[in-house]
Amino acid sequence: MRIGVYGLGYVGAVSVAGLAELGHDVVGVDINPAKVEAILAGRSPVTEPGVEELLARHVGSGRISATTDGLEVAASVDLMMLAVGTPSTSSGGVDGRHLLTATHQIAEGIRTNPRPFVAVVNRSTSLPAVHAELMAELEATSGRALGDGVGYACHPEFLREATGLSDFFDPPVVVFGTDSAATTARCRELYPALDADVIEVGVGEAAMVKYASNCWHAAKVTFANEIGELCHRQGIDSSSVMDIFCLDDKLNISTKYLRPGSPFGGSCLPKDLRAVLDAAREMAIVVPMLQATLLSNHDQIEALADRILSDGPSRVAVIGFAFKEGTDDLREAPMVPVVERLIGKGVDVAIYDATLAVDELVGANAAYALATVPHLADLVSDDIIAVVNEADVIVVSHRLDGTVDWAEVALPAEASIIDTVGVDTLRAHPGYDGLFWPSTPGIHAAGA
Numbered sequence: 378m379r380i381g382v383y384g385l386g387y388v389g390a391v392s393v394a395g396l397a398e399l400g401h402d403v404v405g406v407d408i409n410p411a412k413v414e415a416i417l418a419g420r421s422p423v424t425e426p427g428v429e430e431l432l433a434r435h436v437g438s439g440r441i442s443a444t445t446d447g448l449e450v451a452a453s454v455d456l457m458m459l460a461v462g463t464p465s466t467s468s469g470g471v472d473g474r475h476l477l478t479a480t481h482q483i484a485e486g487i488r489t490n491p492r493p494f495v496a497v498v499n500r501s502t503s504l505p506a507v508h509a510e511l512m513a514e515l516e517a518t519s520g521r522a523l524g525d526g527v528g529y530a531c532h533p534e535f536l537r538e539a540t541g542l543s544d545f546f547d548p549p550v551v552v553f554g555t556d557s558a559a560t561t562a563r564c565r566e567l568y569p570a571l572d573a574d575v576i577e578v579g580v581g582e583a584a585m586v587k588y589a590s591n592c593w594h595a596a597k598v599t600f601a602n603e604i605g606e607l608c609h610r611q612g613i614d615s616s617s618v619m620d621i622f623c624l625d626d627k628l629n630i631s632t633k634y635l636r637p638g639s640p641f642g643g644s645c646l647p648k649d650l651r652a653v654l655d656a657a658r659e660m661a662i663v664v665p666m667l668q669a670t671l672l673s674n675h676d677q678i679e680a681l682a683d684r685i686l687s688d689g690p691s692r693v694a695v696i697g698f699a700f701k702e703g704t705d706d707l708r709e710a711p712m713v714p715v716v717e718r719l720i721g722k723g724v725d726v727a728i729y730d731a732t733l734a735v736d737e738l739v740g741a742n743a744a745y746a747l748a749t750v751p752h753l754a755d756l757v758s759d760d761i762i763a764v765v766n767e768a769d770v771i772v773v774s775h776r777l778d779g780t781v782d783w784a785e786v787a788l789p790a791e792a793s794i795i796d797t798v799g800v801d802t803l804r805a806h807p808g809y810d811g812l813f814w815p816s817t818p819g820i821h822a823a824g825a
């Protein structure tokens with residue numbers, strides 16, 4: 378393809394070098410003439426291992442050129458890549474002005490581009506609202522319809538400075554969030570021979586993958602440092618602790634506990650978190666992230682109760698009461714305070730839990746449950762059909778895979794379903810409301 382790369386900083390310079398090495402004809406664009414001159418002279422405008430060698434080779438072979446005239450480039454390319462800076466506004470938001478300026482110019486260029494379809498692929502880190510603004514600008518100024526004469530993609534960049542080029546050729550994942558199948562097809566031509574998982578999603582999902590990734594990296598560093606400080610103050614080697622922690626790829630370094638859904642609970646996580654916070658207080662150590670974890674979880678439980686109550690229900694069915702499926706442990710189960718609040722508001726509650734037998738609860742488990750919901754036995758039934766019958770809101774907090782065939786449970790058509798665990802078969806119900814997801818799944822992954 379003939380590709381324009383708008384912005385010749387870290388991301389842009391690596392992209393120019395990498396795309397040329399993959400066989401494309403690449404034109405770099407920047408408003409800074411010094412960066413353009415550097416590229417034209419085969420020098421890298423940024424310090425990134427390997428980039429200068431590739432730039433020199435492909436400027437020499439004629440595959441790379443550069444200019445300050447973005448309009449002219451946009452008028453002659455198959456695909457225009459955006460890699461301009463997205464600095465912070467004074468309130469910390471995304472300053473999309475550079476992107477908007479560049480997109481406006483690109484859209485004007487596309488007006489005169491003889492190709493029937495041109496894709497604009499944004500690699501700059503931007504929030505969904507910024508992408509929406511850029512798509513509107515592209516459509517209005519180019520005079521072409523999105524998904525028809527012009528396409529837009531959010532293609533988040535995951536490279537790390539200092540290993541930018543090797544990350545370009547060996548990305549952890551390739552994500553194309555696009556407006557249309559035509560744009561996705563054009564994006565797929567970017568890396569014909571790359572061995573990486575290719576994920577195709579909507580623009581918003583792709584944008585948020587980048588933010589989720591960077592928030593996660595930041596959270597990991599801070600978590601390790603808070604544990605580091607706790608260990609250090611007790612004369613314990615935190616490197617050794619975290620080395621062992623990282624050996625556990627079943628629960629710790631794994632996909633476990635990383636799906637949005639029910640808040641955490643049970644007899645261990647809240648208790649042990651509180652123990653660590655108490656120890657930190659005694660040592661006068663500040664661990665804001667661990668502290669906020671408990672607060673955030675508490676807020677999520679309250680928010681779930683608010684959401685159920687916002688429907689003004691007379692009767693609520695709760696499917697799954699224990700803190701997780703397959704146990705009857707009610708200690709600090711999130712649904713316990715939710716039910717307590719519903720009852721406090723005069724709502725009728727009926728509970729189905731495949732494992733729970735109230736008269737068999739003993740010890741701390743019984744004490745916690747009955748102190749919070751005294752007439753629990755009257756609310757629980759082992760007949761799921763009777764529990765959901767006449768409910769205005771059905772809260773599903775256990776999947777019941779292998780226990781209940783949802784197709785055989787006659788859910789009242791006018792009821793709202795609040796699904797906190799993602800049961801696919803419930804999505805078709807007209808009142809379906811996923812806790813943090815829509816009724817139609819937004820993601821579909823395809824192998825490279």
Ligand SMILES: NC(=O)c1ccc[n+]([C@@H]2O[C@H](COP(=O)([O-])OP(=O)(O)OC[C@H]3O[C@@H](n4cnc5c(N)ncnc54)[C@H](O)[C@@H]3O)[C@@H](O)[C@H]2O)c1
Binds near residue numbers: 385388462476500535
């Ligand atoms: N640096 C990284 O490691 C990295 C990694 C992933 C994603 N990103 C994202 O990629 C984007 C680019 O990052 P970067 O580090 O390459 O930025 P950078 O500041 O190094 O480069 C941005 C380039 O855009 C140019 N530019 C072109 N048109 C412009 C205009 N109209 N106004 C202002 N500048 C213009 C600037 O002159 C500059 O050369 C950002 O959104 C960043 O968050 C960066």
